[in-house]
Amino acid sequence: MTTVALIGAGNLATHLYKAFRNTEDIEVVQVYSRSELGSVSDDMNNRCIHDLQRLTTADIYIIAVSDDAIAEVSKQFPFTDRLVVHTSGSMPMEVIERTNKAGVFYPLQSFSKEKEVDFQQIPLCIEAENEGDLKVLEKLGRAISPKVFHINSAQRKVIHLSAVFVNNFTNHLYHIGSEICKENNIPFEILHPLIEETAKKIQTMNPKEAQTGPARRSDQKTINSQLQQLSNKSQKEIYELMTRSIIALYGREKL
Amino acid sequence: MTTVALIGAGNLATHLYKAFRNTEDIEVVQVYSRSELGSVSDDMNNRCIHDLQRLTTADIYIIAVSDDAIAEVSKQFPFTDRLVVHTSGSMPMEVIERTNKAGVFYPLQSFSKEKEVDFQQIPLCIEAENEGDLKVLEKLGRAISPKVFHINSAQRKVIHLSAVFVNNFTNHLYHIGSEICKENNIPFEILHPLIEETAKKIQTMNPKEAQTGPARRSDQKTINSQLQQLSNKSQKEIYELMTRSIIALYGREKL
Numbered sequence: 001m002t003t004v005a006l007i008g009a010g011n012l013a014t015h016l017y018k019a020f021r022n023t024e025d026i027e028v029v030q031v032y033s034r035s036e037l038g039s040v041s042d043d044m045n046n047r048c049i050h051d052l053q054r055l056t057t058a059d060i061y062i063i064a065v066s067d068d069a070i071a072e073v074s075k076q077f078p079f080t081d082r083l084v085v086h087t088s089g090s091m092p093m094e095v096i097e098r099t100n101k102a103g104v105f106y107p108l109q110s111f112s113k114e115k116e117v118d119f120q121q122i123p124l125c126i127e128a129e130n131e132g133d134l135k136v137l138e139k140l141g142r143a144i145s146p147k148v149f150h151i152n153s154a155q156r157k158v159i160h161l162s163a164v165f166v167n168n169f170t171n172h173l174y175h176i177g178s179e180i181c182k183e184n185n186i187p188f189e190i191l192h193p194l195i196e197e198t199a200k201k202i203q204t205m206n207p208k209e210a211q212t213g214p215a216r217r218s219d220q221k222t223i224n225s226q227l228q229q230l231s232n233k234s235q236k237e238i239y240e241l242m243t244r245s246i247i248a249l250y251g252r253e254k255l
Numbered sequence: 256m257t258t259v260a261l262i263g264a265g266n267l268a269t270h271l272y273k274a275f276r277n278t279e280d281i282e283v284v285q286v287y288s289r290s291e292l293g294s295v296s297d298d299m300n301n302r303c304i305h306d307l308q309r310l311t312t313a314d315i316y317i318i319a320v321s322d323d324a325i326a327e328v329s330k331q332f333p334f335t336d337r338l339v340v341h342t343s344g345s346m347p348m349e350v351i352e353r354t355n356k357a358g359v360f361y362p363l364q365s366f367s368k369e370k371e372v373d374f375q376q377i378p379l380c381i382e383a384e385n386e387g388d389l390k391v392l393e394k395l396g397r398a399i400s401p402k403v404f405h406i407n408s409a410q411r412k413v414i415h416l417s418a419v420f421v422n423n424f425t426n427h428l429y430h431i432g433s434e435i436c437k438e439n440n441i442p443f444e445i446l447h448p449l450i451e452e453t454a455k456k457i458q459t460m461n462p463k464e465a466q467t468g469p470a471r472r473s474d475q476k477t478i479n480s481q482l483q484q485l486s487n488k489s490q491k492e493i494y495e496l497m498t499r500s501i502i503a504l505y506g507r508e509k510l
Contacts, residue, residue: 168501169493178461211427
């Protein structure tokens with residue numbers, strides 16, 4: 001049995017708690033939360049402490065707090081030489097205070113409070129200062145997902161950057177699409193199947209091959225007409241820049 | 256039984272042919288193709304003609320050719336006063352020569368030759384000059400999909416513009432994400448679950464609420480560090496513009 005203490009009680013910590021509880025091999029012995037827990041399960045509540053000095057013995061301490069708070073929290077632990085990991089995509093492993101053995105346990109997914117999560121589908125990026133600890137994290141990861149990857153801090157930084165493009169920026173394009181629909185009294189739902197298909201398509205084709213549309217065809221007539229349709233300055237700028245970037249990529253390549 | 260003649264034998268025409276063939280109520284009586292058909296089914300090949308003058312009687316003539324060719328093709332029909340529809344998202348209904356009765360039958364999806372299509376999931380946007388023809392198109396649509404919408408040419412133009420953002424531009428972001436991974440020897444597949452979740456999330460939350468990431472948090476430290484990571488000029492410009500647009504949207508709103 002591997003014992004885990006969770007530091008933090010937000011979105012990610014709550015989803016991890018549920019995932020670990022459903023395994024045979026992992027036991028969450030404590031959950032640290034600064035404030036009272038909101039609507040979580042009784043057994044999560046029962047394990048809750050509000051003082052880091054009360055942290056008990058565990059095989060792995062998982063810090064699931066905001067990026068800015070990781071370093072500070074890791075300084076306050078009342079023990080040394082234990083395995084302490086954070087769960088952040090953008091912070092290096094070294095942000096963890098050197099009095100303990102550092103590692104990273106980064107689930108590559110975007111979590112919302114309301115939405116149930118299937119960890120079986122989530123890539124887990126792990127890293128540790130030494131081989132033994134990496135094995136411990138590998139075992140922890142495999143208990144909840146078959147997709148465990150050894151990713152160092154430099155690689156994780158690249159993945160996080162890439163995720164900003166494919167997740168945050170993509171979501172902003174969805175927002176713009178929904179605004180354009182709303183202004184014209186068209187239900188945005190009509191675009192849901194297209195959005196889902198766009199995301200699914202690249203699982204079997206690479207995105208460069210999957211591209212279609214006016215910019216891909218260098219169809220200047222449609223491009224000009226769509227630019228005229230846009231009255232919002234920021235939307236217009238994004239349309240122009242993305243179109244220019246697509247045209248530059250395909251250039252005069254034959255369709 | 257409703258009879259249909261398909262004008263065109265590309266991606267969309269082939270997918271439509273298959274969808275109609277699987278119904279009880281629709282019969283495709285002819286398929287017009289400029290050139291010999293490639294690898295299509297025998298029964299599609301048997302119905303093929305290469306001369307518009309040989310078009311036979313049908314209840315609906317569906318033009319599924321490139322946007323630029325619709326007007327020209329519709330001028331060459333050897334009949335008048337019949338229902339002729341095009342399948343384009345960006346062309347107005349009026350592009351069809353006035354000697355026949357015009358309509359639109361626009362499946363709101365992106366089609367690839369290699370990928371099978373489930374029309375049950377595809378919104379069909381229909382429009383017609385008169386009520387009777389709209390009913391004919393409604394029946395045609397319902398035979399292959401429960402999602403039939405009455406959308407006029409102005410609305411369709413808006414939908415097409417919105418689709419450029421959520422489909423073409425989004426796919427370009429996937430391309431950039433994959434390039435960033437490739438340059439750093441990280442398999443892009445590691446981001447597939449995140450991409451799929453991003454697309455799924457907005458089916459239950461609106462995109463503005465679903466947003467996360469450094470720009471959403473106005474996290475200038477991470478933003479600067481990611482800008483320094485980017486060496487490609489076009490990627491940098493897109494990062495800057497999207498980030499600025501997201502920050503402007505949320506401003507100092509509390510997280």
